[in-house]
Amino acid sequence: MFRRKLTALDYHNPEGFDCKDETQFRNCIVWLEDQKIRHYKIEDRGNLRNIPSSDWPKAYQKYLQDVNCPFGVQERQEAVDWLLGLAVRYEYGDNVEKYKNCQPLAASSNSDKTADPLVNLDSNSPDFKAGVMALANILKIQRNDDYLVMLKAIRILIQERLSPDAISKASQNREGVPVALDKHILGFDTGDATLNEAAQILRLLHIEELRELQTKINEAIVAVQAIIADPKTDHRLGKVGR
Numbered sequence: 733m734f735r736r737k738l739t740a741l742d743y744h745n746p747e748g749f750d751c752k753d754e755t756q757f758r759n760c761i762v763w764l765e766d767q768k769i770r771h772y773k774i775e776d777r778g779n780l781r782n783i784p785s786s787d788w789p790k791a792y793q794k795y796l797q798d799v800n801c802p803f804g805v806q807e808r809q810e811a812v813d814w815l816l817g818l819a820v821r822y823e824y825g826d827n828v829e830k831y832k833n834c835q836p837l838a839a840s841s842n843s844d845k846t847a848d849p850l851v852n853l854d855s856n857s858p859d860f861k862a863g864v865m866a867l868a869n870i871l872k873i874q875r876n877d878d879y880l881v882m883l884k885a886i887r888i889l890i891q892e893r894l895s896p897d898a899i900s901k902a903s904q905n906r907e908g909v910p911v912a913l914d915k916h917i918l919g920f921d922t923g924d925a926t927l928n929e930a931a932q933i934l935r936l937l938h939i940e941e942l943r944e945l946q947t948k949i950n951e952a953i954v955a956v957q958a959i960i961a962d963p964k965t966d967h968r969l970g971k972v973g974r
Contacts, residue, residue: 737816741768741823751812758783761792761815768819771799802865813858855880884959892955911936 738746743763750756762781765771772780772795779791793805799818803811854860864879867886876882892898913932922928 734812734816737813737820741816741819751809755783757808757812758788758792760812761795764815764819765795768822769799769815770822771795802862802869810858810861814862817859817862881959885955888955888958892951 734749734751735746738749741764743749743760749760751760762777762783765777765780779785779787780795782788782791785791789805796804796811799815801811801814803814805811861879864882864886865875867873868875868882871886871889873882873885873889876885913929916932916936918928918932918935920931922931
Protein backbone atom coordinates (compact mmCIF):
# COMPACT_ATOMS: atom_id res chain seq x y z
CA MET A 733 0.00 0.00 0.00
CA PHE A 734 3.05 2.29 0.35
CA ARG A 735 4.74 1.31 -2.93
CA ARG A 736 3.74 4.39 -4.95
CA LYS A 737 4.95 6.90 -2.39
CA LEU A 738 8.13 4.97 -1.59
CA THR A 739 8.90 4.77 -5.31
CA ALA A 740 8.30 8.50 -5.72
CA LEU A 741 10.74 9.11 -2.87
CA ASP A 742 13.40 6.82 -4.42
CA TYR A 743 13.32 4.41 -1.49
CA HIS A 744 15.78 1.55 -2.01
CA ASN A 745 13.21 -1.25 -1.68
CA PRO A 746 9.66 0.01 -2.33
CA GLU A 747 8.39 -3.37 -3.51
CA GLY A 748 9.64 -5.37 -0.53
CA PHE A 749 8.90 -2.95 2.31
CA ASP A 750 6.89 -4.63 5.07
CA CYS A 751 5.45 -2.23 7.61
CA LYS A 752 4.84 -5.09 10.06
CA ASP A 753 8.52 -5.99 10.14
CA GLU A 754 9.91 -4.04 13.11
CA THR A 755 13.41 -3.60 11.69
CA GLN A 756 12.19 -2.48 8.26
CA PHE A 757 9.68 -0.17 9.88
CA ARG A 758 12.23 1.55 12.11
CA ASN A 759 14.79 1.87 9.31
CA CYS A 760 12.16 3.44 7.06
CA ILE A 761 11.22 6.03 9.70
CA VAL A 762 14.87 6.97 10.20
CA TRP A 763 15.42 7.14 6.42
CA LEU A 764 12.42 9.44 5.99
CA GLU A 765 13.66 11.80 8.69
CA ASP A 766 17.29 11.77 7.51
CA GLN A 767 16.66 12.07 3.79
CA LYS A 768 13.28 13.74 3.24
CA ILE A 769 11.52 15.30 6.22
CA ARG A 770 14.54 16.59 8.17
CA HIS A 771 12.44 17.99 11.01
CA TYR A 772 15.22 17.54 13.58
CA LYS A 773 18.71 18.95 13.43
CA ILE A 774 21.29 16.26 12.71
CA GLU A 775 22.58 16.31 16.28
CA ASP A 776 19.03 15.81 17.62
CA ARG A 777 18.33 12.61 15.68
CA GLY A 778 20.35 10.32 17.94
CA ASN A 779 17.43 8.73 19.81
CA LEU A 780 15.52 8.09 16.59
CA ARG A 781 18.58 6.63 14.88
CA ASN A 782 19.24 4.24 17.78
CA ILE A 783 17.09 1.55 16.18
CA PRO A 784 18.04 -1.40 18.48
CA SER A 785 17.27 0.58 21.64
CA SER A 786 14.33 -0.45 23.82
CA ASP A 787 13.53 3.25 24.16
CA TRP A 788 13.05 3.68 20.42
CA PRO A 789 9.20 3.56 20.65
CA LYS A 790 9.33 6.54 23.02
CA ALA A 791 11.56 8.45 20.60
CA TYR A 792 9.18 7.55 17.76
CA GLN A 793 6.15 8.69 19.75
CA LYS A 794 7.83 12.02 20.49
CA TYR A 795 8.75 12.34 16.82
CA LEU A 796 5.12 11.89 15.75
CA GLN A 797 4.10 14.58 18.21
CA ASP A 798 6.83 16.94 17.02
CA VAL A 799 5.78 16.69 13.37
CA ASN A 800 2.11 17.07 14.38
CA CYS A 801 1.08 13.67 13.07
CA PRO A 802 -2.62 13.01 13.86
CA PHE A 803 -1.92 9.31 14.45
CA GLY A 804 -0.28 7.57 17.37
CA VAL A 805 2.22 4.75 17.81
CA GLN A 806 -0.51 2.10 17.79
CA GLU A 807 -1.77 3.22 14.36
CA ARG A 808 1.36 2.14 12.54
CA GLN A 809 0.11 1.94 8.95
CA GLU A 810 -1.79 5.22 9.15
CA ALA A 811 1.20 7.01 10.70
CA VAL A 812 3.63 5.65 8.11
CA ASP A 813 1.33 6.66 5.27
CA TRP A 814 0.98 10.15 6.77
CA LEU A 815 4.76 10.52 7.11
CA LEU A 816 5.21 9.36 3.52
CA GLY A 817 2.71 11.99 2.38
CA LEU A 818 4.61 14.63 4.35
CA ALA A 819 7.88 13.49 2.78
CA VAL A 820 6.35 13.67 -0.71
CA ARG A 821 5.21 17.26 -0.07
CA TYR A 822 8.69 18.23 1.11
CA GLU A 823 10.27 16.45 -1.85
CA TYR A 824 8.11 18.45 -4.24
CA GLY A 825 8.84 21.66 -2.37
CA ASP A 826 12.59 21.06 -2.70
CA ASN A 827 12.36 20.23 -6.42
CA VAL A 828 9.59 22.42 -7.81
CA GLU A 829 11.36 23.01 -11.12
CA LYS A 830 11.87 19.28 -11.58
CA TYR A 831 8.22 18.33 -11.11
CA LYS A 832 6.26 21.32 -12.37
CA ASN A 833 6.65 20.27 -16.01
CA CYS A 834 5.45 16.70 -15.44
CA GLN A 835 2.60 15.79 -17.76
CA PRO A 836 -0.65 14.58 -16.11
CA LEU A 837 -1.99 11.14 -16.87
CA ALA A 838 -4.16 10.89 -19.96
CA ALA A 839 -7.77 11.78 -19.18
CA SER A 840 -10.45 9.15 -19.68
CA SER A 841 -13.08 9.37 -22.40
CA ASN A 842 -15.63 10.42 -19.79
CA SER A 843 -13.57 13.37 -18.61
CA ASP A 844 -16.23 15.80 -19.80
CA LYS A 845 -18.56 14.48 -17.12
CA THR A 846 -18.33 16.00 -13.68
CA ALA A 847 -17.07 13.31 -11.34
CA ASP A 848 -18.40 13.00 -7.82
CA PRO A 849 -15.33 12.95 -5.53
CA LEU A 850 -17.16 10.74 -3.03
CA VAL A 851 -18.07 7.97 -5.48
CA ASN A 852 -14.72 6.19 -5.22
CA LEU A 853 -14.08 7.16 -1.60
CA ASP A 854 -12.25 4.42 0.29
CA SER A 855 -13.10 4.73 3.97
CA ASN A 856 -10.28 2.30 4.84
CA SER A 857 -7.62 4.37 3.10
CA PRO A 858 -4.96 5.81 5.42
CA ASP A 859 -5.22 9.11 3.50
CA PHE A 860 -8.96 9.25 4.21
CA LYS A 861 -8.42 8.45 7.89
CA ALA A 862 -5.65 11.04 8.19
CA GLY A 863 -7.85 13.72 6.63
CA VAL A 864 -10.82 12.94 8.85
CA MET A 865 -8.62 12.87 11.94
CA ALA A 866 -7.03 16.21 11.05
CA LEU A 867 -10.46 17.82 10.61
CA ALA A 868 -11.69 16.29 13.87
CA ASN A 869 -8.69 17.70 15.73
CA ILE A 870 -9.22 21.16 14.25
CA LEU A 871 -12.96 21.16 15.03
CA LYS A 872 -12.49 19.57 18.50
CA ILE A 873 -14.69 16.58 17.65
CA GLN A 874 -14.43 13.50 19.85
CA ARG A 875 -12.68 10.56 18.25
CA ASN A 876 -14.64 7.51 17.12
CA ASP A 877 -13.40 4.14 15.84
CA ASP A 878 -15.68 4.51 12.81
CA TYR A 879 -14.22 7.23 10.58
CA LEU A 880 -17.46 7.53 8.60
CA VAL A 881 -19.28 8.43 11.82
CA MET A 882 -16.65 11.08 12.50
CA LEU A 883 -17.11 12.42 8.96
CA LYS A 884 -20.88 12.69 9.54
CA ALA A 885 -20.25 14.54 12.81
CA ILE A 886 -17.91 16.93 10.98
CA ARG A 887 -20.56 17.55 8.33
CA ILE A 888 -23.22 18.30 10.95
CA LEU A 889 -20.93 20.66 12.84
CA ILE A 890 -19.99 22.54 9.68
CA GLN A 891 -23.62 22.82 8.60
CA GLU A 892 -24.83 24.02 12.00
CA ARG A 893 -21.89 26.10 13.25
CA LEU A 894 -19.96 27.26 10.19
CA SER A 895 -22.76 28.20 7.82
CA PRO A 896 -22.95 31.88 6.80
CA ASP A 897 -26.06 32.39 8.97
CA ALA A 898 -24.44 30.78 12.03
CA ILE A 899 -21.27 32.85 11.62
CA SER A 900 -23.35 36.01 11.20
CA LYS A 901 -25.30 35.33 14.39
CA ALA A 902 -22.15 34.49 16.34
CA SER A 903 -20.46 37.73 15.25
CA GLN A 904 -23.29 39.90 16.53
CA ASN A 905 -22.52 41.71 19.76
CA ARG A 906 -24.63 40.58 22.70
CA GLU A 907 -25.59 43.43 24.95
CA GLY A 908 -26.01 42.73 28.62
CA VAL A 909 -29.33 43.08 30.42
CA PRO A 910 -29.41 45.15 33.62
CA VAL A 911 -30.18 43.06 36.70
CA ALA A 912 -31.56 44.37 39.97
CA LEU A 913 -29.60 42.54 42.65
CA ASP A 914 -32.08 43.47 45.39
CA LYS A 915 -34.72 41.30 43.69
CA HIS A 916 -32.57 38.16 43.96
CA ILE A 917 -32.40 36.42 47.32
CA LEU A 918 -28.92 35.24 48.23
CA GLY A 919 -30.03 32.61 50.75
CA PHE A 920 -27.31 33.35 53.26
CA ASP A 921 -25.69 36.36 54.89
CA THR A 922 -21.95 36.96 55.06
CA GLY A 923 -22.34 39.84 57.47
CA ASP A 924 -20.92 42.29 54.94
CA ALA A 925 -23.08 44.15 52.40
CA THR A 926 -20.28 44.27 49.82
CA LEU A 927 -19.59 40.54 50.11
CA ASN A 928 -23.32 39.81 49.86
CA GLU A 929 -23.50 41.78 46.61
CA ALA A 930 -20.43 40.00 45.22
CA ALA A 931 -21.94 36.63 46.15
CA GLN A 932 -25.17 37.53 44.36
CA ILE A 933 -23.23 38.45 41.21
CA LEU A 934 -21.24 35.19 41.33
CA ARG A 935 -24.44 33.18 41.76
CA LEU A 936 -26.08 34.87 38.75
CA LEU A 937 -22.98 34.27 36.63
CA HIS A 938 -22.98 30.63 37.70
CA ILE A 939 -26.62 30.25 36.71
CA GLU A 940 -25.84 31.76 33.30
CA GLU A 941 -22.99 29.28 32.83
CA LEU A 942 -25.30 26.40 33.76
CA ARG A 943 -27.79 27.58 31.15
CA GLU A 944 -25.08 27.70 28.49
CA LEU A 945 -23.94 24.23 29.54
CA GLN A 946 -27.48 22.88 29.26
CA THR A 947 -27.76 24.42 25.78
CA LYS A 948 -24.53 22.71 24.69
CA ILE A 949 -25.73 19.40 26.15
CA ASN A 950 -28.96 19.70 24.19
CA GLU A 951 -27.00 20.47 21.02
CA ALA A 952 -24.77 17.46 21.63
CA ILE A 953 -27.79 15.19 22.10
CA VAL A 954 -29.33 16.46 18.87
CA ALA A 955 -26.03 15.94 17.01
CA VAL A 956 -25.67 12.37 18.33
CA GLN A 957 -29.26 11.57 17.45
CA ALA A 958 -28.71 12.90 13.94
CA ILE A 959 -25.75 10.53 13.56
CA ILE A 960 -27.16 7.31 15.03
CA ALA A 961 -30.90 7.67 14.50
CA ASP A 962 -32.40 6.00 11.47
CA PRO A 963 -36.08 5.64 12.35
CA LYS A 964 -38.09 3.20 10.31
CA THR A 965 -41.73 3.21 11.39
CA ASP A 966 -44.27 0.63 10.26
CA HIS A 967 -47.67 2.06 11.11
CA ARG A 968 -49.27 -1.33 10.53
CA LEU A 969 -47.72 -2.51 13.77
CA GLY A 970 -49.36 0.27 15.80
CA LYS A 971 -51.94 -0.67 18.40
CA VAL A 972 -54.43 1.29 20.47
CA GLY A 973 -55.23 -0.07 23.93
CA ARG A 974 -54.35 -3.62 24.93
